[in-house]
Amino acid sequence: MKAETINGRASVIDGDTLDIRGTRFRLQGVDTPESAQMCGDANGKDYPCGRRAAFALSDKIGHGNVACEVVDKDRYGRSVAVCRTGGEDLNAWLVAQGWGMAYRQYSTAYVRHEEEAKAEKRGIWVGQFTPPWDWRRGHRAADTGTRPAEAATAEPRSVKPPARTAAGCEIKGNVNRKGDRIYHIPGSRDYDRTVINEGSGERMFCTEEEARSAGWRAPRS
Known part of the structure; x- marks a missing residue:
């Protein structure tokens, strides 16, 4: 076919x-x-x-x-x-x-x-980086409170622990095509594929409370 x-x-x-x-x-x-x-x-x-x-x-x-x-x-x-x-x-x-x-x-x-x-x-x-699949695994483990397995990489010299952005402010405030302001927390369904465009008014938040106070809402299931 x-x-x-x-x-x-x-x-x-x-x-x-x-x-x-x-x-x-x-x-x-x-x-x-x-x-x-x-x-x-x-x-x-x-x-x-x-x-x-x-x-x-x-x-x-x-x-x-x-x-x-x-x-x-x-x-x-x-x-x-x-x-x-x-x-x-x-x-x-x-x-x-x-x-x-x-x-x-x-x-x-x-x-x-x-x-x-x-x-x-x-x-x-x-420079140094964490392979994306290991970075995702580490963040999922952090969200659930479990300890991630040791990262298996082809190049150990190129690996360092995942860096935190903006002192842990990793909640993504996205504006969809309809203009709805929706925030995504690490580990959620659409988090990894959401890209923030600050020029369009999108931004990062440190807490869900901060996001809600600014007018963003959680995604509907």
């Missing part, structure tokens, strides 16, 4: 997720830092690598059309796809630029690109 391909203008949801006309696409074989994730630069200073990955992808796409070839569905109902702009594989580009890692659990298609980025110290490889 021929794979489905959807073309159109794309919005970047986060470093490895695109939206084309209301359809979400998770980039196949790639895992990028999460939206609230921090990494260390060459001088050991923390920076928002998750946002940087999303901005890099957005800049790469610009105003051009994107073609996403669907290869699977993930547990969130998103289409898993290889996406291209101007014929260039965006999945490969992200990994080669060092803004994503080869998601070996699901595919080895971009291992060569990761090795290239690592050798050239591009993107996150310039």
Whole structure:
């Protein structure tokens, strides 16, 4: 059966997720830092690598059309796809630029690109970072009060404990297409795929009480 391909203008949801006309696409074989994730630069200073990955992808796409070839569905109902702009594989580009890692659990298609980025110290490889899958595991454990298992990484020298953003202010205040102000707490269903755009009035909160007082509400189940 021929794979489905959807073309159109794309919005970047986060470093490895695109939206084309209301359809979400998770980039196949790639895992990028999460939206609230921090990494260390060459001088050991923390920076928002998750946002940087999303901005890099957005800049790469610009105003051009994107073609996403669907290869699977993930547990969130998103289409898993290889996406291209101007014929260039965006999945490969992200990994080669060092803004994503080869998601070996699901595919080895971009291992060569990761090795290239690592050798050239591009993107996150310039300093220390926690692989995104370990970062997510650590935050889920923190939310439930359990102790996460030791992180298994290919490069222990590139790993450090997950940095906290804004002294623990990690609740995302998002404004949806209808203009509803909704906050997402770490570990919730839509947290990882929510990207905050401060230029659109979105922001981070330290507590749910603070978010509610500012006019945001919890997502409806």
